[in-house]
Amino acid sequence: MIPLAAPTLGDAELDQIATVFERGQLTRGPEVNAFETEFATFCDTNHAIATANGTTALHTAFHALGLGESDRIATTPFSFIASANAIRWCGATPTFVDIRADTYNIDCEAFEQRLRDGEQIDAVLAVHAFGLPCEMDYLRELSDEHDFLIIEDAAQAHSAQYNGEPVGSLGDAACFSFFASKNMTTGEGGMVVTDDSAVAERARSFIEHGKTEDGYDGLGHNFCMSDVTAAIGRAQLEKLPGYTDARRQNAQQLTSQLEGIVETPVEPANRRHVYHIYTIQTEQRDSLRTHLTEHGVATGVYYETPIHRQPAYRDHDVQLPTADRLSNRVLALPVHPHLAADELDQITTSVHEYVKSRRRDAV
Ligand SMILES: Cc1ncc(COP(=O)(O)O)c(C=O)c1O
Missing domain, CATH: 3.90.1150.10 (Aspartate Aminotransferase, domain 1)
Known part of the structure; x- marks a missing residue:
């Protein structure tokens, strides 16, 4: 049977993992730091924060952008359920907009109509469905006019581009998944990218139980990636x-x-x-x-x-x-x-x- 997906892990990943074993640090450490730096460069963003998976990346990004209770986040119903669940986990409400039949992405004209009809939207989660970027210029125009944030769900779109710009760099923050079937994989893994230093700082704190220089300030999670996972990710990023x-x-x-x-x-x-x-x-x-x-x-x-x-x-x-x-x-x-x-x-x-x-x- 010809499989639908076929992740390939080989000597490059093994060699990279071997360095982690030799170093003896399995949790978040130098491999995660290096993977974050390399991934930020790849996305042309100032910051990248590695997480346990794509769902926790989304949850982290929403939290770091200050989205929560009473906020409404527009998104597509044509995605993995994680997109909407992460919205609910941060306390916000997902509101679904129909998709275009040709691109499978959010139908910006339908979205615009809803905004013109007075629907209050605080953010849009733009899912780049199946690896094709959404109409980002259109979304940016709408966000300028109606004042909402743009988060890219790039879980399926590593390396995709819009007007020559890499996905990940097109909104206020973006999230990736490295699940086994994705275009690059670490088995389970995720990444938040952003240009905004304050958002990056809040994201880093949130994935470590609210850790700050002054102690644990606010509620967070353990959403961290391990060095073993990051080692695989670095090898996969080179192959991407x-x-x-x-x-x-x-x-x-x-x-x-x-x-x-x-x-x-x-x-x-x-x-x-x-x-x-x-x-x-x-x-x-x-x-x-x-x-x-x-x-x-x-x-x-x-x-x-x-x-x-x-x-x-x-x-x-x-x-x-x-x-x-x-x-x-x-x-x-x-x-x-x-x-x-x-x-x-x-x-x-x-x-x-x-x-x-x-x-x-x-x-
Ligand atoms: C569009 C989309 N968003 C979010 C996710 C969640 O990623 P993960 O499975 O790594 O939690 C996925 C992946 O499966 C996805 O395809």
Whole structure:
């Protein structure tokens, strides 16, 4: 079976971990410090704060930006539930805005309409869905006019760009995940990045139980990353450019073979898509999925149940027709960097065979 995701850990990660073992410091230490410095440079931001995972990165960023009870944070329902849960953990209320059918990102026109209708928003969590950056200029214009913060959820978008700028540098703060399936991984891990020194300081304190120079001031958590995790992250960060190029090449090949047969992902001119997930759309999603499984191609559905339809969010009374419609049409195909040429052929040939067989059945 061709897997949907295939994290690769090898000698570089082992060598890096060996230095941690030799040093004998497993908890937050020099590896975390070095990983933070390297990640901040990679994102072109002044600060990076390593956390236990992407969810705690989000929770930390909201807290550090002063978001909490009585605040409303707009976001997309077409994301992993962590995006919305982190909003609730900081005491704020998520408010869901519908998505665009072509980019899967927050529909800025729908968002603007809601703001013009008087909805009070304190921040937007801009999730760069599947590795494609949101329309950041549009969000920035809205935030200037309506005075709200912008936090990027870049959990799926390491190395993506908007107008040539790296994601992570496009809002007031941004959060990344290094979960096993992500474009770079540490198994579990996360990062907050920001240019704002005060936000960075509050984030650093929050992940260590409120630690400050004067003692423990305020409530915090233990959300720290360990040096073993950071060691893996440093090795993966070095490999990320190669992984990203391979993902983009694989995506180009899939699109060139599948365009016109199913709906393929778009990449607007000012954006660099990093294809964390390669999503196609078709009305026959479920039967195509069965066919691909039978032909040795693993697939995924992101997101079968958008967040506003999850039991924990059923009291969120919103109409999000595009998210609902797409949840029945989307199918993720393997695009990971280790796909061989014959595997890419197998994926596209299997989709073609399915489409031909349906045409035959229709005659
Ligand atoms: C968009 C998005 N936000 C947040 C998260 C949470 O990250 P983590 O699983 O590392 O807690 C994920 C990852 O799974 C994600 O895809």
